[in-house]
Amino acid sequence: MNPSDASVLPQDLSPSDRRAGRRTFLKYAGGIAAGMAPLVVAQAQGQASGGPARVDFPPDHAQSEAPEKMPEPSLPPSERIGYAVVGLGRLTVGRLLPALAKCKYSRLTALVSGDRAKAQKLAQQYGLSEQSIYDYRSFDRIADNPDVQVVYIVLPNSMHAEFTIRAARAGKHVLCEKPMANSVAECRQMIEACQQARKKLMIAYRSQYEPLARSLLKMARENRLGQLKEFISANSQNMGDPGQWRLKKALAGGGPLPDVGIYCINAARFLSGEEPVEVLGSVRNNPADPRFKEVEESVQFTLRFPSGFSATCSSGYNSHKSQFLRLQGTLGWAELDPGYAYEGNRLRYGLLENGREVIHEPSIAASDQFMLEIDHMSQCVRQDRQPHTPGEEGLQDQRIIEAIYASAQAGRVIRLDTPGNTRGPEPQQEP
Numbered sequence: 079m080n081p082s083d084a085s086v087l088p089q090d091l092s093p094s095d096r097r098a099g100r101r102t103f104l105k106y107a108g109g110i111a112a113g114m115a116p117l118v119v120a121q122a123q124g125q126a127s128g129g130p131a132r133v134d135f136p137p138d139h140a141q142s143e144a145p146e147k148m149p150e151p152s153l154p155p156s157e158r159i160g161y162a163v164v165g166l167g168r169l170t171v172g173r174l175l176p177a178l179a180k181c182k183y184s185r186l187t188a189l190v191s192g193d194r195a196k197a198q199k200l201a202q203q204y205g206l207s208e209q210s211i212y213d214y215r216s217f218d219r220i221a222d223n224p225d226v227q228v229v230y231i232v233l234p235n236s237m238h239a240e241f242t243i244r245a246a247r248a249g250k251h252v253l254c255e256k257p258m259a260n261s262v263a264e265c266r267q268m269i270e271a272c273q274q275a276r277k278k279l280m281i282a283y284r285s286q287y288e289p290l291a292r293s294l295l296k297m298a299r300e301n302r303l304g305q306l307k308e309f310i311s312a313n314s315q316n317m318g319d320p321g322q323w324r325l326k327k328a329l330a331g332g333g334p335l336p337d338v339g340i341y342c343i344n345a346a347r348f349l350s351g352e353e354p355v356e357v358l359g360s361v362r363n364n365p366a367d368p369r370f371k372e373v374e375e376s377v378q379f380t381l382r383f384p385s386g387f388s389a390t391c392s393s394g395y396n397s398h399k400s401q402f403l404r405l406q407g408t409l410g411w412a413e414l415d416p417g418y419a420y421e422g423n424r425l426r427y428g429l430l431e432n433g434r435e436v437i438h439e440p441s442i443a444a445s446d447q448f449m450l451e452i453d454h455m456s457q458c459v460r461q462d463r464q465p466h467t468p469g470e471e472g473l474q475d476q477r478i479i480e481a482i483y484a485s486a487q488a489g490r491v492i493r494l495d496t497p498g499n500t501r502g503p504e505p506q507q508e509p
Contacts, residue, residue, distance in 0.1 A: 130153045
């Protein structure tokens with residue numbers, strides 16, 4: 079607000095009163111500014127080297143009132159990490175591009191698509207030039223674009239390996255959607271390509287950055303639920319058009335298991351901090367349904383962990399959307415229902431308190447999961463840190479997926495080797 083604007087004063091004052099009121103207001107505003115200056119400067123000087131300067135304000139309410147949370151500072155647009163998004167499907171248009179527009183450390187600098195007309199519309203919407211549009215053939219020219227530091231791959235699963243390798247060879251870091259690829263062999267090729275190019279590879283496990291999931295992780299780590307005993311989860315949805323790529327095995331690698339069942343696998347590993355040593359899977363096929371001529375209709379599986387902890391999970395393309403998880407321990411339980419949604423997830427937990435069961439539903443501010451994961455990748459690039467969910471995390475889930483399919487085919491338990499560390503440092507959380 080401009081303090082010299084007459085609109086800040088009541089409109090029914092006389093001209094002399096309005097002049098006097100304006101002088102009083104300016105004097106008051108000037109005094110406030112003078113008093114705040116040391117605080118604002120101190121906040122700006124207190125930032126870590128190379129970080130954005132924070133502007134804050136002194137408290138103006140009594141201690142009995144909750145303090146107003148100010149937004150975290152953002153980098154100037156010219157200093158944010160530039161992203162080329164490869165693939166302009168529903169997820170990109172509906173979630174990723176809007177998230178990039180809200181990011182604090184990241185910005186959209188290029189689009190890659192086989193549909194130039196669509197890319198032109200989106201480039202115009204997000205302020206990109208024609209020169210920032212690439213197709214799949216000309217993708218390698220992105221090496222000459224200094225405004226692109228990270229390539230975000232949002233393509234059918236079978237194309238993840240090819241474009242990760244091409245991006246690494248072009249000298250770009252890679253953020254790749256899950257599942258990482260269609261096979262363990264492809265995952266290893268992707269990791270090797272990025273290592274050889276000395277570029278970072280992160281898999282987009284958005285749920286590991288989501289505030290409610292991280293709150294549940296904190297409960298588990300602090301032993302508030304006691305010794306963890308069981309994880310129960312379902313992630314299913316009813317698919318429509320039989321012609322979509324997710325129902326083509328060559329493109330998707332499988333049906334609901336690699337698409338939505340992977341959330342259950344990853345959450346069990348993430349929340350328990352353990353890796354499964356045994357897998358037992360069961361797959362239901364239904365080739366009579368045109369949707370399931372190439373991929374499974376549903377899958378059920380059990381994972382067993384070294385401590386005795388187990389995960390019982392179900393995933394399907396044949397039932398109404400269900401996205402819940404429940405973690406059970408010796409002292410209590412906790413659940414997210416929904417737990418894997420883009421928004422609207424809800425945390426509840428139950429504990430025995432003073433001799434009676436008390437159900438809690440904490441109020442935790444929601445954040446855009448895609449914005450959080452993208453900005454995490456940008457911070458890793460800026461600070462030269464390993465991402466929290468690197469390629470090794472995607473490789474481990476793919477190993478488990480292949481074991482579930484093998485178990486279902488053989489009709490027996492499949493044993494798994496224990497991998498090394500699959501995760502990088504914890505994501506930095508805003509206060």
